[in-house]
Amino acid sequence: MIAGLFETHLKVADLKRSEHFYGEVLGLELAHRDETRPITFYWLGGRGEAMLGLWEEAPENIQRQHFAFRSTVPEVLRAPAWLRERGLTPRNFLNDGTDQPMVFAWTPAIAIYFTDPDGHSLEFIAMLGGGPRPELGVISLEEWQSKL
Known part of the structure; x- marks a missing residue:
């Protein structure tokens, strides 16, 4: 259905x-x-x-709500610069002051976040190849690639 x-x-x-x-x-x-x-x-x-x-x-x-736009891996990797060009502030899932996309290993998918004028949390997300590895948590793309 x-x-x-x-x-x-x-x-x-x-x-x-x-x-x-x-x-x-x-x-x-x-x-x-x-x-x-x-x-x-x-x-x-x-x-x-x-x-x-x-x-x-x-x-x-x-x-305030949250939703994610489906994207591709190259687009998510390009998204921080694309967002900054538009006057937006990209942030990663950890909201630790960096803007490098993070990998959700349980999916696996890579994502980057930003907000709209009303404070809604928006996300660009893309599925990655390979099987899920939930034990890895949320990690950088470099970490993900080193664990494959």
């Missing part, structure tokens, strides 16, 4: 600001802007693949 996740929604305080962030800064393709309600939809991964809906709400109604 479940083939994947098609749609997710975020509450945002300023729809125009979020449209700029998701459409212009991140480069998502506009799917639909509802002129009767404060909501905008963006395609994720191309038309018909998945959607992100942004709903404008009063700031006190916004709870």
